[in-house]
Amino acid sequence: MITVHNLTKTYGEQTVLNIEHLEIPKGQSFGLVGNNGAGKTTLFSLLLDLIQPSTGHIINNEVQVDQSEAWKPFTSAFIDESFLIGYLTPEEYFYFIGELRGRNKADVDALLAGFDDFFHGEILGQKKYLRDLSKGNQKKVGIVASFIGNPEVVILDEPFANLDPTTQIRLKGIIKDLAAKEDVTVLVSSHDLIHVTEVCERIVVLNKGEIVKDLHTSAETMKELEAFFAG
Amino acid sequence: MLKHFIGLQWKSFFRSASFKTEIWFKILMALGALYFIAVFLGMGVGAYFIIEKLDIGDPLRVVNQFIIYYLAFDLVFRYMLQKMPVTNIKPLLYLPIDKTKVVNFSLGKTVISFFNVAHAFFFVPFSIVLLAQGYPPIQVIGWHLALMALIYCNNFLNVMVNNKNSVFYVFAVLFLLAGASQYYQWFDITMYTQPIFDLFYDIPWTAIIPWLVLVGLYYGAFTYFKKHMYLDGGLAKKQTEAKTENLEWLDRFGNLGTFLKNDIKLIKRNKRSRTAVLMGFFFIFYGLLFFTGSIEVYDGPFWKIFAGIFVTGGFLFSFGQYVPSWDSSYYPLMMSQNIKYREYLSSKWYLVIIATIISTFLATFYLYFGWEAYAAVLVGGIYNIGINSYLVLWGGAYVKTPIELTSNKKAFGDKQAFNAKTLLLTLPKMVLPILIYAIGHFLIGPVAGYIFVAVFGLLGFIFKERVFTMIEGIYKKEKYKTLQAYKQK
Numbered sequence: 001m002i003t004v005h006n007l008t009k010t011y012g013e014q015t016v017l018n019i020e021h022l023e024i025p026k027g028q029s030f031g032l033v034g035n036n037g038a039g040k041t042t043l044f045s046l047l048l049d050l051i052q053p054s055t056g057h058i059i060n061n062e063v064q065v066d067q068s069e070a071w072k073p074f075t076s077a078f079i080d081e082s083f084l085i086g087y088l089t090p091e092e093y094f095y096f097i098g099e100l101r102g103r104n105k106a107d108v109d110a111l112l113a114g115f116d117d118f119f120h121g122e123i124l125g126q127k128k129y130l131r132d133l134s135k136g137n138q139k140k141v142g143i144v145a146s147f148i149g150n151p152e153v154v155i156l157d158e159p160f161a162n163l164d165p166t167t168q169i170r171l172k173g174i175i176k177d178l179a180a181k182e183d184v185t186v187l188v189s190s191h192d193l194i195h196v197t198e199v200c201e202r203i204v205v206l207n208k209g210e211i212v213k214d215l216h217t218s219a220e221t222m223k224e225l226e227a228f229f230a231g
Numbered sequence: 232m233l234k235h236f237i238g239l240q241w242k243s244f245f246r247s248a249s250f251k252t253e254i255w256f257k258i259l260m261a262l263g264a265l266y267f268i269a270v271f272l273g274m275g276v277g278a279y280f281i282i283e284k285l286d287i288g289d290p291l292r293v294v295n296q297f298i299i300y301y302l303a304f305d306l307v308f309r310y311m312l313q314k315m316p317v318t319n320i321k322p323l324l325y326l327p328i329d330k331t332k333v334v335n336f337s338l339g340k341t342v343i344s345f346f347n348v349a350h351a352f353f354f355v356p357f358s359i360v361l362l363a364q365g366y367p368p369i370q371v372i373g374w375h376l377a378l379m380a381l382i383y384c385n386n387f388l389n390v391m392v393n394n395k396n397s398v399f400y401v402f403a404v405l406f407l408l409a410g411a412s413q414y415y416q417w418f419d420i421t422m423y424t425q426p427i428f429d430l431f432y433d434i435p436w437t438a439i440i441p442w443l444v445l446v447g448l449y450y451g452a453f454t455y456f457k458k459h460m461y462l463d464g465g466l467a468k469k470q471t472e473a474k475t476e477n478l479e480w481l482d483r484f485g486n487l488g489t490f491l492k493n494d495i496k497l498i499k500r501n502k503r504s505r506t507a508v509l510m511g512f513f514f515i516f517y518g519l520l521f522f523t524g525s526i527e528v529y530d531g532p533f534w535k536i537f538a539g540i541f542v543t544g545g546f547l548f549s550f551g552q553y554v555p556s557w558d559s560s561y562y563p564l565m566m567s568q569n570i571k572y573r574e575y576l577s578s579k580w581y582l583v584i585i586a587t588i589i590s591t592f593l594a595t596f597y598l599y600f601g602w603e604a605y606a607a608v609l610v611g612g613i614y615n616i617g618i619n620s621y622l623v624l625w626g627g628a629y630v631k632t633p634i635e636l637t638s639n640k641k642a643f644g645d646k647q648a649f650n651a652k653t654l655l656l657t658l659p660k661m662v663l664p665i666l667i668y669a670i671g672h673f674l675i676g677p678v679a680g681y682i683f684v685a686v687f688g689l690l691g692f693i694f695k696e697r698v699f700t701m702i703e704g705i706y707k708k709e710k711y712k713t714l715q716a717y718k719q720k
Contacts, residue, residue, distance in 0.1 A: 050563055050711075050714055069571070075567075076568075082561055082562065082563045082564065082718075083561065083563060085493070086637075087636065089475045091475045092475055092496070096492075099489040100489065100569045101568075101569055127473050127474070128473050129473045131637070132473075
């Protein structure tokens with residue numbers, strides 16, 4: 001589904017990302033871990049054509065992302081709060097995204113109904129604009145919005161950060177369900193090794209912009225990761 | 232302690248992102264500032280002689296009569312534009328600094344604000360002229376000091392009523408009513424206020440009264456501020472109850488409707504954009520300066536076109552100028568969602584066009600000044616739709632200042648973002664139609680001039696698709712730079 005070729009990103013002298021080759025097959029749940037500055041968000045931003053690669057390119061479902069915009073209809077993401085429109089209510093935001101993705105209100109409502117638990121009564125019908133919601137609740141909105149319109153590729157940057165424990169557990173369930181679908185490729189980055197090993201079938205470790213480990217998740221994965229990050 | 236505060240202030244000024252503009256912009260900005268200073272100085276010096284020439288009484292008394300409007304207008308102006316001194320207080324709260332010091336500094340800072348200092352450029356030369364004309368020094372000084380105190384009273388009044396919209400609107404309506412009833416001679420408020428200002432001159436020691444009021448207001452502002460210096464008090468963000476709006480009637484426009492819906496919410500729900508629309512609305516009345524012949528230099532034929540462009544283009548200039556910065560806080564979303572640039576730009580274009588058409592209708596009252604006045608407005612509207620709407624979108628691709636929607640900061644150029652940049656981009660939009668008109672005017676006659684400008688506007692309309700393709704290309708090219716710039720709040 002996603003292929004990365006000789007991808008580098010340099011700022012001045014500093015190379016922040018350098019990936020020779022990476023292949024993510026369709027339907028895989030892909031986890032990205034690494035310390036601050038490892039290049040996780042840079043990779044995701046490149047995938048979404050929010051920054052330009054210094055060399056190389058990314059192919060998303062046969063579309064080169066920095067050349068054509070044809071990847072947009074089947075790709076969705078939540079990176080940070082700059083993906084939210086502060087002056088809309090959550091409902092309005094969901095409908096807006098829905099309209100962009102060719103879903104009418106009824107479709108969106110049906111999808112939202114499945115997330116009642118996850119929202120915990122703090123999102124819908126609150127008479128609040130997104131900018132006035134707490135960080136955690138904003139995140140819930142952004143994550144659910146990225147599921148609208150049956151995207152084939154879902155990119156979530158640090159989805160577990162800022163969420164309360166109950167929500168984290170529920171989110172794990174949601175991502176697992178999503179990953180279980182044959183045709184949905186999920187890309188998740190996280191600082192939380194436990195969550196990511198639980199959710200993803202494959203884990204890639206980035207360090208200073210380079211891939212240092214590429215693991216198929218198994219019982220030993222957690223130990224291996226802990227050993228790596230303990231230094 | 233003061234040293235630290237001033238140091239912080241210094242850094243926040245010189246390190247602000249907008250300060251790092253190109254050098255020639257800075258030079259032009261300095262020239263612009265000098266120009267305004269010169270205008271104010273000229274007014275200060277000239278006011279006396281102009282009133283004398285008009286022969287409507289003792290210049291000082293005439294000024295005293297109307298000064299109430301001056302002060303009221305100042306207050307309205309401040310309310311809309313002067314920033315509250317709360318910024319940067321938060322990080323100081325938990326540090327071992329006496330709260331009274333923080334408050335005193337924040338309030339003290341407002342004393343040297345542009346909104347206070349600007350008045351000196353009028354009052355100081357005016358007072359000097361009075362002295363030169365042989366008015367008794369003690370009395371002039373008393374009057375001068377009294378007015379200075381009143382200007383500062385406004386400053387602290389504004390600090391206290393800031394963000395209390397209800398108070399503001401009541402005041403603004405009273406102010407407008409007073410002005411209107413004076414104009415139509417129903418009721419003359421100045422009859423009651425003039426004696427007060429005369430008093431400061433006639434009995435100079437009474438100047439102490441406004442100073443006492445000022446001290447009282449400062450104390451009031453101080454206690455108010457100190458009491459509200461909590462995260463959930465005065466420093467909290469104002470939350471308004473949100474209402475979900477569907478605006479389903481826009482659905483029939485398909486994707487365009489989706490964006491238009493969003494833009495309407497953007498305008499309605501954010502302070503910054505509301506101010507822009509309000510400013511655009513006031514532009515409609517800007518033409519009065521030209522068509523009533525109240526200002527002599529504006530009587531030339533070309534100024535009519537200039538006025539026409541401004542009258543109908545208020546929204547175009549105040550809102551359109553900042554596309555796509557209105558969406559700066561969620562630009563990454565817009566760039567990664569299933570959105571075509573052309574649709575996005577079209578929706579903004581339609582918004583500008585609709586607003587221009589509405590302005591043109593609202594400006595029908597210019598017919599009162601003769602058909603030529605309205606012809607200028609109409610032609611200006613056509614030109615705005617046909618040419619300026621593109622220029623504005625085009626220019627927007629290069630204006631990469633992120634906009635903070637919830638505050639009025641930078642709405643009209645506070646010192647950290649003097650908007651000369653956008654003002655400069657306005658010039659070609661104004662000069663070109665005047666030139667076109669001039670060609671018609673001198674070759675054939677005024678009517679031909681109007682027709683020329685209108686034809687030019689219509690031509691622009693025909694080439695819409697081509698121009699859009701070009702603008703789209705520029706936006707795409709600038710995309711990464713724009714994303715980068717919006718990140719730096």
